Amino acid sequence: MHIVITGGAGFLGRQLAKTLLDKTSLTTSDAIEVQKLTLFDVVPPQNMPPDPRVEIVTGDIRDPQVLATLITSDVDLIFHLAAVVSGEAEANFELGLQVNLAATQNLLEQCRQLNTRPRLVFTSSVAVFGGDMPAVLQDDTTPTPQSSYGTQKAVGELLVNDYSRRGFIDGRAVRLPTIVVRPGRPNKATSTFASSIIREPLQGQPAVCPVSPEMALWIMSPRQAVKSLIHAAALPAETWGSSRVASLPGLTVSVREMVDQLKTIAGQVVVERIVWQPDPFIERIVGSWPIRFATPKAEALGFEADQSIDEIIRAFIEEELGGRFVA
Amino acid sequence: MHIVITGGAGFLGRQLAKTLLDKTSLTTSDAIEVQKLTLFDVVPPQNMPPDPRVEIVTGDIRDPQVLATLITSDVDLIFHLAAVVSGEAEANFELGLQVNLAATQNLLEQCRQLNTRPRLVFTSSVAVFGGDMPAVLQDDTTPTPQSSYGTQKAVGELLVNDYSRRGFIDGRAVRLPTIVVRPGRPNKATSTFASSIIREPLQGQPAVCPVSPEMALWIMSPRQAVKSLIHAAALPAETWGSSRVASLPGLTVSVREMVDQLKTIAGQVVVERIVWQPDPFIERIVGSWPIRFATPKAEALGFEADQSIDEIIRAFIEEELGGRFVA
Numbered sequence A, B: 001m002h003i004v005i006t007g008g009a010g011f012l013g014r015q016l017a018k019t020l021l022d023k024t025s026l027t028t029s030d031a032i033e034v035q036k037l038t039l040f041d042v043v044p045p046q047n048m049p050p051d052p053r054v055e056i057v058t059g060d061i062r063d064p065q066v067l068a069t070l071i072t073s074d075v076d077l078i079f080h081l082a083a084v085v086s087g088e089a090e091a092n093f094e095l096g097l098q099v100n101l102a103a104t105q106n107l108l109e110q111c112r113q114l115n116t117r118p119r120l121v122f123t124s125s126v127a128v129f130g131g132d133m134p135a136v137l138q139d140d141t142t143p144t145p146q147s148s149y150g151t152q153k154a155v156g157e158l159l160v161n162d163y164s165r166r167g168f169i170d171g172r173a174v175r176l177p178t179i180v181v182r183p184g185r186p187n188k189a190t191s192t193f194a195s196s197i198i199r200e201p202l203q204g205q206p207a208v209c210p211v212s213p214e215m216a217l218w219i220m221s222p223r224q225a226v227k228s229l230i231h232a233a234a235l236p237a238e239t240w241g242s243s244r245v246a247s248l249p250g251l252t253v254s255v256r257e258m259v260d261q262l263k264t265i266a267g268q269v270v271v272e273r274i275v276w277q278p279d280p281f282i283e284r285i286v287g288s289w290p291i292r293f294a295t296p297k298a299e300a301l302g303f304e305a306d307q308s309i310d311e312i313i314r315a316f317i318e319e320e321l322g323g324r325f326v327a
Helices: A011-021 A064-070 A086-091 A093-114 A148-165 A192-202 A222-234 A255-266 A280-287 A296-300 A309-320 B011-021 B064-070 B086-091 B093-114 B148-165 B192-202 B222-234 B255-266 B280-287 B296-300 B309-320
Strands: A002-006 A036-041 A054-058 A077-080 A119-125 A170-176 A207-209 A216-220 A245-247 A251-254 A274-276 B002-006 B036-041 B054-058 B077-080 B119-125 B170-176 B207-209 B216-220 B245-247 B251-254 B274-276
Touching: A002 A011, A011 A036, A011 A222, A064 A093, A077 A093, A077 A222, A086 A093, A086 A148, A093 A119, A093 A148, A093 B093, A119 A148, A119 A222, A148 A170, A148 A245, A148 B148, A170 A222, A192 A207, A192 A255, A192 A309, A216 A222, A245 A296, A251 A255, A251 A309, A255 A309, B002 B011, B011 B036, B011 B222, B064 B093, B077 B093, B077 B222, B086 B093, B086 B148, B093 B119, B093 B148, B119 B148, B119 B222, B148 B170, B148 B245, B170 B222, B192 B207, B192 B255, B192 B309, B216 B222, B245 B296, B251 B255, B251 B309, B255 B309
Parallel strands: A002 A036, A002 A077, A036 A054, A077 A119, A119 A170, A170 A245, A207 A274, B002 B036, B002 B077, B036 B054, B077 B119, B119 B170, B170 B245, B207 B274
Antiparallel strands: A216 A251, B216 B251
């Protein structure tokens, strides 16, 4: 099949591409066999091993002409990962609106015009929730986004549902937990610190933690996220039921538990590189996020959570740091 | 204040305009005093008494230039009623998308550009609900629209909330029950029969009822709807809390109860003009609508339901038929 990944230069897009291309990968479903893989983003992806099946396309997703050239009738499956992250969508309302909302709408319209009913995996987020929430969020808890990013993702979910119901696409929207440990550099996501406090100290660099150790997060590893995206794509349409949306299983982990586990794995010297600098603004936002979910729908569909924060940190060291860290 | 009504030529828009202009009306709040009232629609409103405060503007709401001319910095309050009705939005997906979604987005963007934070009343609908629902819907029941119209209204609610949270507008979204008795002619709303079976027989004309007498609806009279829209506009912003959305109180009435009451008021001859012609397609759609709501939020805010179907039918005869019907 011909697969397109929007946001293909991002860490999740690249890792998804590599996994899809790796025929030996256990996480790749038999249902998803890559004949052609188009990685689309504003910039070309870095560190992609050459592969005859891969096509790199750069452009502005906000341009409907670009989408018309990208999403053609031979495209079978689209992973729509391109997005402006939470902090940036809040700081730059117009940019968030254009990329997270208008471009998603244009993408759906482009799919509809094709009359080929392509499969589409939409990455939603637990940021669709906020404000007054039950202690444990359920599959049917009402999205009450308290950020523009969360609003834009919630709108995307509704549209993916309607376009699927009408038969214009075969859509699947998955609400991703906060991804930890994100490789690379800090970004403008409010949650970026949750990766920094593990990633930077392991490489001998300081990292600021702007929240208290008691603060907890609902997390998922990049590896589990990639596995989940592929699983979302591979599931038969009829298994989704009347809603094409699922909150994915995650782990509830406090910052203290992350740091304690980092210490167990890498030692006291490493965790001392964390600079505790509480930022009331970030604490308020992160404190408004949901941290506990019941996810029976996703579990029934075969989605899985990570085993433990221990496993997540060890996998990061193995996969991203070549098994070595700076003690 | 300068008030704009989009959809100002529709029955609700015209009735809202007349009520707003009538200083003696008990339903008009002191908080809403009309200096200028702009009625916007694709066609001019019929039967509007001349008033120096009224300006009639016709145009296509899908054109951002039209919106830029309509929504200027002197506009204090917008009632956004313009919409493609449920049946039509389902039959013509693109038209619904353009009018119910894109034009609403453009209207919100136009408001944001002004930097004047205008007040905006958005008419949402119980059509945001569908599919598997609790027997009695609660204020926090998750919208699960099963129609494009319902999807477009649910998206509008999310955007009104986010634009309000960001301070770009002072928004209020009210979910209207099915309006009974709609004056005028049948339209393309799937619920149009619910008004026809009362309106047409009272005027000596036949009306087809495509659903069984046992089918129930969640209804509100035009008068109560107008009162509710004005109340929504008049409420102080802070009374709305973290969500600018409220499901309005209504009445649960079966088709049989409507017809029985019509017979009590107007006699057997009148109800014999109803032609019972079940249409499985319409029965399926109407049967999927919610018919019972708990509306504590709206009630705490001072919104009210109609007293009875008896009162609703009598008010229709009084206000729309000049107190006379064809026996």
